[in-house]
Amino acid sequence: MAVRNVDAGGKLKEEFLQKMPNARIDVMKIDLNSMDSVQKFASAYISRGLPPNILINNAGIIPVVKFTFSKDNIEQAFAVNNLGQFLLTDILLDTMKKTARESQIEG
Structure with missing residues (x-):
């Protein structure tokens, strides 16, 4: 996920991983x-x-x-x-x- 706010992106990543534990999600700033x-x-x-x-x-x-x-x-x-x-x-x-x-x- 390319995000402006890395902290908010990290929280969203955790929400996704709770629903899809096998997902691979990277959070990068842009x-x-x-x-x-x-x-x-x-x-x-x-x-x-x-x-x-x-x-x-x-x-x-x-x-x-x-x-x-x-x-x-x-x-x-x-x-x-x-x-x-x-x-x-x-x-x-x-x-x-x-x-x-x-x-x-x-x-």
Whole structure:
């Protein structure tokens, strides 16, 4: 699980493991508000040699009142809702394709 809050992700992992004790769940930090964080996450993920079978980009923010910027000086909602997720997918795409070829299962 790629999460912004590792503590909350760890608690969710424990809940999953209570229901699926044989599951293997890794919790890794990512902040889609920072392209550097996305790149570091993707690099760490790939270096673990984990086969990504599926990628679900399920993160987003809704700008409430004021216009804010990401750590990369990009409008924050656009950075989190679009650019961070696109960058993550782009970096992991070749690894996902390799997994699909080797496993004969497309995500």
